[in-house]
Amino acid sequence: MSDPRALSIGILGSAYTLSQDGFKNVTIITKDLKPGGVWSDERVYPGLLLNNVYGEFRFSPQPSLAAKSDLKRLSGFEMRNYMQTFADSYLQGTIRYGLRILAVTRPNGTSSGWNVQVEDMITKEHQSLKFDKIVLCTGGCSEPYIPEEISPESAKNASFKGQIFHSSQFRTQLDKLEAEGNHASAFGEVVIVGGGKSAQDIAAYLANKGVKVSVVFETADAFLAVSSPLPDAIRRSRFLSILSPHSSLNSHLERFLHTTFLGSKITHFIWNQIISGSFNAAGVTEDSPLRNTHDAFWGVRINDEGVPQPDRFHKLVKAKKITVIAPARVASYSSDGESVILNNGGKLKGDTVFLATGYTSSWHPIFDERTASEIGLNRHPPEHSLIKTEDEWNDYVSLANPPAAHPSGEQWASSIYRGIVPAKNLLNRDFAINGAVFTTNNGYAFEVTAHWISSYFLSDRNLKLSSSPEEALAHADRNSAWLRKRYPDMLLWANESYSSNLAFWTWPQMIDELLGDMGLNIYRSGGNWLTWPFRVIELKEIETLKQEREELRLKTNS
Template structure:
């Protein structure tokens, strides 16, 4: 058998998932690892060209980093790193561990099997400066393009619709906000040039941009039907609450592996306790942010039933919610921008109202980054695309009927309209399982990306190495059954969320339950779980630290050697 470490590995994307995957493969002895990115610097959403003033990390300090490199301390009291601090962290990581392994300025145009063989991959790229095309050949590929690189713009708000209405002002997607600010600076202008700004959307990027503009004395209005839910406190929560398993056990997982979780989610008393705590958390968040019952900011997604949640920590005077409270940001909700007005300087709301707009910023989210680079046949062959669930899969949802905490879900589309994924563990397209030449990192939606990406990278490396200790299904059919069962669970747990999140970061929605999901990956690897320790009483409150996984390579090496010796005995 040829040595897998001699394989050439192409990693598509230089975001956090791509960086830690490349690092892990190199540490494991892979000799030819190359990251491909269209950006001019590493970091993905944290790259130099994508960060902007006011952008903050949506995680408490210490959650989003990698075990080889400590995180810098935040510069303010919010315990939130800024976008620029995250940029610096990613750049330092790349410079320290991945020098020479990243090819910048290459836009990925297509990924496909070579026509003359069923193995390996052709990655067609374009140099963003010269427009020159070339084909890069790899034995294996890891897809790390993420879910925030291909802007989604509704047709009624597109540039074409604006032109047909003779709209006069600039219109751009939130992803272009940094370049627009840079252009103003280069021209010697300031944010007042934008005039009256209307931001469409209620997510975190919309909120961060609105806060930045308001703090620059720009008149800004934000229009949304439903904003992201958020967690806020009057003083920082202790790590034993915010950086432990506390919130994860209050959110049911597809398998309840402890008596405490079974009590909380399968008994009437436990369910009442669970929802009482969540209700108190949300009520406390509204109170901490000074949001009254008549405030439009009350129009938020459900924090228990959804994954559209931001962690604000202690609200800042210059933050979004406080600026709305003091009248420096105008919020129109629930409402939707339906079209551009033919007067050329306004937008029309779905309630018939009109809102003056000199500039429109579309914080309307992103579509899958996979669709532009995989043709239909490759997507089918790999099994990347979602598909309607079969009637048997819809019946599978009854498996969790004993979950009392899920007994009163919000209104949602029928299960038959909420499509299923065929990606095993959120990492391997089931149909491609036995080829061991394609994997995905960064498509599992969690609240602790650093920890999740790093463990996933180890899982992928063991998969590529064909390690005997890695437990995977014996056939694509078995892997497909696992993947579709998980899709059935997601429809049960998060109604309609699969309709909202694009494929690039929703192969698994392990939001608060990321510790349980990571335990499954560690268990696949034959490694220890519940690494934070604690006894029967304290384990939910033990702080989860990156140092728990800093020796995963050595643990895997030791296990590999042990299994080899046992086979030889």
């Protein structure tokens, strides 16, 4: 098992599940020195809050920490501590820290087993490790993406005198300032490029420290905000998931909402109310540049702000403590050495520029083209004959008026079956992925995925799989066609290691499919024909998956 960049929910949960299922010598490899991943020591900073409802980022064996914030959001520090506690309690001796993975390859002349080349982060010593099976949990937020036109190299060529950092380096730069005895004001005037959550969090932190900060973006993340906390029956149930169509509509209510004229009207009315209510709760006026957001229904770039607070991004913009320039894009650096040039021809002074420009695939640095091709890891352009597959969902009235998008042939198709196994490698049962699915409830989703992977590795007879790599690839192609229909252009935005499936609001439906594959019960929250959409989804529902799988295995083998 390997995780070269981030020791996080996916890898810890996978290691725990496999160990509980009897796999010997389970090993986690990480370049980090402690658990945490996105919330590791080198990334978290004061004021950083999780973007998820309290309780959604955890493991079923370990209760959630009590959130100290009145917002019912764990801070980055609290999440880091939770991860460390879990690793100390359940994974002692499993984790090898401080190892950077250089390459993952098959042993020469074989089609099974794996060689993993690693480098010790301190001694720089290289080692070759051998494993029978690998779970890839590198996720999509570890390899910074920096557009060439605003890269440090381009800044150097333009004689730009300021500092340039990717947003992932923000905590490191804070530590450096503190070590030098300086305050955040030492950054000078700050320009932040991007409208995502990291851009907003960094802007809020700096503004609260009195730093002059400007944020430039063409389109910001959409957001959910409320004037008072939503009841769990709305925010932690299937309510939002059934308002977002899935590739299979398995209930009468979902079919009504998405395949009838009246149902579609109701669906979009509710979504419009959610978004307009969010703007109102955050005090975003009609003429505010904060209105330049992605569409919450048609996209997956959405943040959950809860009840907006005076020290958070949207309220700070309203209070004129953060300057927002949108829609605009930083196009280059000025030859005056102290400004960035916007695509509208304007200039913006900046002593420090933070590039919150996202991340690229974490797979490419560790898999050469030969290995990636052999196992079928990389995504591919859709075949022309398969583009018509999108017509399968033409009866979805709720998807009748999509936003403008690139032609389907220019978008991508994932080669990953169920978002977990490269289709081409299906029958080898020695490679799986946990964490490449874009979802709002990682704790629940990644834990169920870990059980699916364990059943796959154990060759459980009750696990329903495609019968061949070709059938698995056709399944992946169909899902990609659905994603092009459901989320226009999102496959062009999301990097490869975080786009094997986009189960954003519809993660409960995705989990139903994985549980169904394993022959396990679905709709675990209960309820009757009227109440089931509003039953709160809890991790305790899956605490017994190991025992349930064992019972099925005994029945199947008897």
